[in-house]
Amino acid sequence: MAEVKKNEEPRIGVFVCHCGTNIAGSIDVKEVMEYARTLPNVIVADDYQYMCSTPGQNKIAEAIDEQKLTGVVVAACSPRLHEPTFRNATKAGGLNPFRFEMANIREQNSWVHMHQPEEATAKAKDAVRIAVAKASLLEDLVPKSVPVEKAAMVVGGGVGGMQAALDLANAGIKTYLVEKSPTIGGRMSQLDKTFPTLDCSQCILTPKMVDVYRNEGIELLTYTEVEQVEGYIGNFDVTLRKKARGVITPEEAEARGIVGGGCTGCGDCVDVCPVIKPNPFELGMAPRKAIYIYHPQVSPLIYTVDFDACVKCGLCVEACGDKKAVDLEMKDELMNVKVGTVVLATGYDIFPIEKKFEWGYKNYDNVITSLEFERLICASGPTGGHLVRPSDGETPKRVAFVLCAGSRDNTGVGKPYCSRFCCMYSLKHAHQIIEKIPGVVPYIFYMDIRSFGKMYEEFYYRIQDEGAKFIRGRVANILEDPVTKNLHVNAEDTLLGRPIDMEVDMVVLAAAVQPTAETEKTRRLFGVSCSQDGWLLEAHPKLNPCGTTTAGVYLAGVCQGPKDIPDTVAQAEGAASAASIPIHRGEVELEPYFAQCIEEKCAGCGLCVNLCPYSALSLVEKDGRTVMQVTEAKCKGCGTCGGFCPGGAIWMQHFATPQIVAQIDAFLLGGEQ
Amino acid sequence: MAVKKDYKDQNLAEKLRDRKYYAPDSNPEFLKEVENIGQTAAHMCYQCGTCTGSCPSAPRSSYRIRLFMRKAVLGLEEECLTDPDLWLCTTCYSCTDRCPRDLAPTDAIMAMRNLAFKRDIVPRNFLQTVQLIYKSGHGVPNNDANRAARKKLGLEEEPETTHKYPEYLPGIRKILDHYRLKENADRILAEGE
Numbered sequence: 001m002a003e004v005k006k007n008e009e010p011r012i013g014v015f016v017c018h019c020g021t022n023i024a025g026s027i028d029v030k031e032v033m034e035y036a037r038t039l040p041n042v043i044v045a046d047d048y049q050y051m052c053s054t055p056g057q058n059k060i061a062e063a064i065d066e067q068k069l070t071g072v073v074v075a076a077c078s079p080r081l082h083e084p085t086f087r088n089a090t091k092a093g094g095l096n097p098f099r100f101e102m103a104n105i106r107e108q109n110s111w112v113h114m115h116q117p118e119e120a121t122a123k124a125k126d127a128v129r130i131a132v133a134k135a136s137l138l139e140d141l142v143p144k145s146v147p148v149e150k151a152a153m154v155v156g157g158g159v160g161g162m163q164a165a166l167d168l169a170n171a172g173i174k175t176y177l178v179e180k181s182p183t184i185g186g187r188m189s190q191l192d193k194t195f196p197t198l199d200c201s202q203c204i205l206t207p208k209m210v211d212v213y214r215n216e217g218i219e220l221l222t223y224t225e226v227e228q229v230e231g232y233i234g235n236f237d238v239t240l241r242k243k244a245r246g247v248i249t250p251e252e253a254e255a256r257g258i259v260g261g262g263c264t265g266c267g268d269c270v271d272v273c274p275v276i277k278p279n280p281f282e283l284g285m286a287p288r289k290a291i292y293i294y295h296p297q298v299s300p301l302i303y304t305v306d307f308d309a310c311v312k313c314g315l316c317v318e319a320c321g322d323k324k325a326v327d328l329e330m331k332d333e334l335m336n337v338k339v340g341t342v343v344l345a346t347g348y349d350i351f352p353i354e355k356k357f358e359w360g361y362k363n364y365d366n367v368i369t370s371l372e373f374e375r376l377i378c379a380s381g382p383t384g385g386h387l388v389r390p391s392d393g394e395t396p397k398r399v400a401f402v403l404c405a406g407s408r409d410n411t412g413v414g415k416p417y418c419s420r421f422c423c424m425y426s427l428k429h430a431h432q433i434i435e436k437i438p439g440v441v442p443y444i445f446y447m448d449i450r451s452f453g454k455m456y457e458e459f460y461y462r463i464q465d466e467g468a469k470f471i472r473g474r475v476a477n478i479l480e481d482p483v484t485k486n487l488h489v490n491a492e493d494t495l496l497g498r499p500i501d502m503e504v505d506m507v508v509l510a511a512a513v514q515p516t517a518e519t520e521k522t523r524r525l526f527g528v529s530c531s532q533d534g535w536l537l538e539a540h541p542k543l544n545p546c547g548t549t550t551a552g553v554y555l556a557g558v559c560q561g562p563k564d565i566p567d568t569v570a571q572a573e574g575a576a577s578a579a580s581i582p583i584h585r586g587e588v589e590l591e592p593y594f595a596q597c598i599e600e601k602c603a604g605c606g607l608c609v610n611l612c613p614y615s616a617l618s619l620v621e622k623d624g625r626t627v628m629q630v631t632e633a634k635c636k637g638c639g640t641c642g643g644f645c646p647g648g649a650i651w652m653q654h655f656a657t658p659q660i661v662a663q664i665d666a667f668l669l670g671g672e673q
Numbered sequence: 674m675a676v677k678k679d680y681k682d683q684n685l686a687e688k689l690r691d692r693k694y695y696a697p698d699s700n701p702e703f704l705k706e707v708e709n710i711g712q713t714a715a716h717m718c719y720q721c722g723t724c725t726g727s728c729p730s731a732p733r734s735s736y737r738i739r740l741f742m743r744k745a746v747l748g749l750e751e752e753c754l755t756d757p758d759l760w761l762c763t764t765c766y767s768c769t770d771r772c773p774r775d776l777a778p779t780d781a782i783m784a785m786r787n788l789a790f791k792r793d794i795v796p797r798n799f800l801q802t803v804q805l806i807y808k809s810g811h812g813v814p815n816n817d818a819n820r821a822a823r824k825k826l827g828l829e830e831e832p833e834t835t836h837k838y839p840e841y842l843p844g845i846r847k848i849l850d851h852y853r854l855k856e857n858a859d860r861i862l863a864e865g866e
Contacts, residue, residue, distance in 0.1 A: 358771055404721075404773075408719075408773060409773045410773065410774050410775045411772070411773060411775045412775070414773070447719065447721045472722075473721065473722035473723075473726060474721035474722055474723045474726070474773065475723075475726065476722075476723045476724075476725075476726025476727040476767075476771055477726070477727060477771070490726050490727070491722060491723075491726040492722030492723075492724075492725035492726040492731070492737075492739060493722075494720060494721070494722040494725075494739060497737055497740065499725055499726055499728065499731045499732050500726075501732075
């Protein structure tokens with residue numbers, strides 16, 4: 001229990017940073033420093049060009065030592081940037097690092113009041129006065145160390161999730177790879193070839209899928225979803241829902257006492273199944289049965305029963321025979337796992353491009369999306385790799401590719417961002433039809449070709465050389481000839497300055513991408529923020545692109561924002577590396593901003609227990625009374641309980657009521673007591 | 674500033690005129706005026722051409738709405754306001770419907786027409802339309818052929834407008850008078866004769 005300690009006699013040092021001209025350009029630093037000297041409890045005030053530099057930090061340490069300071073205030077940038085730096089400097093001077101307080105006079109002052117130097121200086125004085133008031137009441141705090149569970153979880157089994165899981169497992173960490181569909185592989189397994197090398201997507205992906213399946217460090221949990229998450233970095237308690245698959249693995253069969261049983265992937269069940277459904281892997285362009293696998297290279301090779309479609313006729317059970325792999329009475333199962341860190345790799349979906357009426361998707365037969373094109377051009381796809389018009393099965397000779405379909409769109413219907421890989425795969429599509437269909441002409445309607453990656457511009461050069469026609473103009477609308485089902489693409493060739501009406505046999509829309517439907521649910525479970533457009537938010541766009549603001553949760557792949565395969569794999573390796581650090585260190589330090597119960601004041605009413613969003617509080621018997629107790633490792637210091645407690649019995653460390661009141665007084669009373 | 678050379682032959686001077694864009698020749702205030710009157714952020718245009726691609730006027734004329742947007746951004750006031758193409762927009766709003774930047778190119782064009790009118794740059798047929806509206810409340814008044822067609826369709830000869838209720842004409846005239854539209858139209862037409 002914390003004691004309400006008051007410093008005997010606060011002795012505060014104030015240091016004002018120029019930050020070159022970032023602060024000094026609009027704030028009179030000397031004036032702020034002179035003002036600080038007049039404030040109560042301030043023993044020393046100084047200024048320096050760059051407080052974060054070594055000489056700047058030394059000033060702090062020296063002043064603490066010479067002036068016997070009890071608190072330090074630095075007026076500089078955002079605490080998000082340099083609070084750790086100055087805490088270390090405070091520690092170096094022999095003071096507890098939590099006796100440091102920062103006044104933000106850059107991001108929240110000089111940068112926004114660039115042209116109002118007088119007002120900015122006055123505001124900086126306010127900020128310093130408020131910080132001094134708090135620093136006078138700060139106390140020693142000790143961070144809490146908690147052990148880290150030596151296991152990790154990766155959510156999403158696409159190429160990003162697979163890479164992260166492989167890296168973690170190869171670093172000696174037990175890894176749970178959770179995938180919602182019946183197989184790993186993700187979007188990449190739906191693609192035919194990859195740019196700019198033209199590698200066959202499946203050929204480079206399946207070895208990785210096999211690696212994941214065979215890796216002893218990876219526990220592969222397909223057809224499984226995250227149900228609930230509790231805990232914090234080092235100690236996440238995750239509840240998983242293993243959806244009823246209707247088919248058991250050989251291991252599960254053995255556990256049930258069926259010798260030599262379980263699914264071998266023979267497919268006998270499929271032949272007898274009477275129910276036919278569209279195959280979502282083929283985007284509905286090919287049929288599948290109620291018992292199915294997505295494609296021949298699935299991993300694990302275990303069939304799945306679609307219980308929404310299954311009529312429970314039992315023919316598959318008979319066909320399976322002694323293997324007894326089919327269990328039509330199977331129910332969802334919940335399982336719990338404990339992990340230290342988590343990597344989210346939940347991927348993307350295609351934006352429903354039919355919302356842009358002018359391009360006629362789902363209205364005109366021969367307007368398809370790029371992902372549908374991938375399946376149609378793929379040798380293992382529904383047409384055996386022959387690109388055909390959905391209206392009549394004919395081979396198209398003139399194909400229009402519409403770039404930025406729903407991307408870079410500020411109307412509120414589409415997406416404002418660039419989807420980032422459409423330019424390159426559309427160039428690849430153009431190459432593929434030139435290669436496969438003699439005499440074909442690809443027309444690429446573009447605004448800008450963004451070929452920014454390694455060997456990408458060279459690929460653009462190659463495709464132009466191969467005969468693709470580039471038309472610089474966004475497609476205004478598409479009309480269908482009702483008899484021939486040909487399409488008239490209307491646009492302006494902006495380089496020619498003339499409207500064009502291009503009659504083509506097929507249109508391929510490079511539809512925008514968006515976060516998957518499950519991303520929102522998953523991010524809420526793990527407490528991860530998202531940006532305006534739904535992509536998961538990294539801790540820092542440049543300096544911490546794999547981390548999130550939730551300690552112990554990391555991001556990989558498109559769930560963080562559109563990116564191609566090389567970037568996804570690179571980020572996955574980064575996320576895996578970041579996720580392995582706390583596990584290898586074995587323990588993590590938690591900032592000591594915990595709630596504390598002042599037991600003499602606590603009436604044991606328990607109202608706070610129900611309010612706590614992190615289940616960190618409980619009621620215990622102590623010395624014959626009921627009082628509240630905080631599980632410090634679970635407490636995030638949000639202050640919900642402290643603000644509510646009717647008896648004022650909860651002490652929020654580092655954000656205590658007297659400290660906050662002192663700050664408010666300092667602001668409102670302008671320094672008068 | 675455009676370089677002027679002293680050719681004796683006027684035709685040659687025009688033919689070899691310096692056509693470069695020089696920033697000092699432009700008027701940055703023009704963009705602000707267009708944005709203010711049209712209430713659309715014309716400077717956010719990224720020149721994709723969806724507007725011209727949607728335009729029913731473009732395939733049949735030299736009118737390129739995308740170019741007007743570009744010229745507004747560059748402050749090419751003279752070129753915009755003196756270009757007869759400015760008056761070829763049918764104000765169908767297809768470009769505004771489809772603009773991926775959510776701009777209203779139609780309203781930018783209307784703003785430019787307002788600015789042109791302030792300088793008495795208006796095609797005669799537009800001014801004659803003003804006179805017709807003042808006279809009848811219609812830009813295209815009813816005529817005998819129309820009346821016959823309406824009768825054949827079982828409609829009244831005059832539509833539910835000022836044609837049937839001429840008592841509302843003074844109201845319309847009051848609006849036109851307020852903006853001195855008729856007065857200016859009469860004056861400009863008279864000056865042109």
